[in-house]
Amino acid sequence: MDKSASILSTALKLFVQYGFHGTPTSKIAVEAGVSNGTLFHYFKTKDELVVTLYNQTKEELNTHLFEKIDQGETFKDKFRNMFVYSLKWGVAHPEEFFFLQQFHFSPHLALVPAEDIARHSQKHTQLLEGAVQAGIFKYLPTELIATLAWSQINGMYEFLVKCDLCSDKKEQIINDAFDLTWLMLVNPAKL
Amino acid sequence: MDKSASILSTALKLFVQYGFHGTPTSKIAVEAGVSNGTLFHYFKTKDELVVTLYNQTKEELNTHLFEKIDQGETFKDKFRNMFVYSLKWGVAHPEEFFFLQQFHFSPHLALVPAEDIARHSQKHTQLLEGAVQAGIFKYLPTELIATLAWSQINGMYEFLVKCDLCSDKKEQIINDAFDLTWLMLVNPAKL
DNA sequence: ATATAAACTGACTAATCACTCTACAAATGT
DNA sequence: ACATTTGTAGAGTGATTAGTCAGTTTATAT
Structure with missing residues (x-):
């Protein structure tokens, strides 16, 4: 395994467990099996490591x-x-999903340029925008629909983690939750 | 103003801006206008300060x-x-609300005993439980309904902060969002 | 008035941390 | 074969931090 990737995956695990500032770079290096200097060879600063990890994880989810x-x-x-x-x-990659949430609700988010954040959600937003224009969704700001949909997903994730169900039940309740979300957002005139 | 309260309110502002570990206790003390020793007179450790602040803020919101x-x-x-x-x-107390979210999605949450967290949401849960029993809500786990309702509130808050609307529009869109949430959760047989 | 406790101070400390630096090894190009 | 870049190591550094401590002021009780 490539050392840079090893550093990133180790950092992910430790950040989730101890928080960003609660995880020293020295510990990341040791657990990743590289030297301290190597870590700073690949990432100029600790913040750069954190942001890189965020961008990479977000991109993995998006690609999927x-x-x-x-x-x-x-x-x-x-x-x-x-x-x-x-x-x-999220269920398959709990550490990654939690990390995204943790980063999102931390002051580190400010380190990511607004245009990068916009680009991350561009495709989803376009999809939703189209549905609002076509009258499929209720006539509400796309931003609101996007935020509500995303927070439904976040909430559902929290529920799935909290209540450790078997995977059949999980599947079932994810589908139910989607129906609820759809019912909430869809334009009744189109039903 | 009582020094303990001054420490707490200063800590809140700094935590929101710089994060928990990004805010040294020395800075909190200086900005609160007390000495370093006084901070540790009221709070044995920094973690105790953080957790106290969480419990207090949560309680303020709950009481209201x-x-x-x-x-x-x-x-x-x-x-x-x-x-x-x-x-x-949340709109009236943006720092407090953001702090609650920040704490919730941080490893510090683990420092709060599960029973304390349960107590914080006990009354809300009871209210919702009653509505599920009475058939007002769809027949779903109360925990799921609670989580979905709470994440709707979180999402709406994010939207309100992101889009700086006038207070009339805010009021309007909060009411609309409630209608959506109600529609989503209510038992159609009871409509 | 005096004793006792509580509030308060700020210099101090031991530990920790992000990051640097020098040196060496491996790969790559010519 | 040689030169140059790239990767790796790990001891070292200066700054910072949570928490302490010895001593002073203020409040309270008798």
């Missing part, structure tokens, strides 16, 4: 998601895939 | 909320008050 979204035929299918596979990815 | 919930006559009124006044309180 875009693939699934593209598999949907109707808009509802695409939206369902976005919802369902976000959660499935 | 319980009062508003009790003013509702029907269950829908109570639930609406919970939803609407959570957001209004």
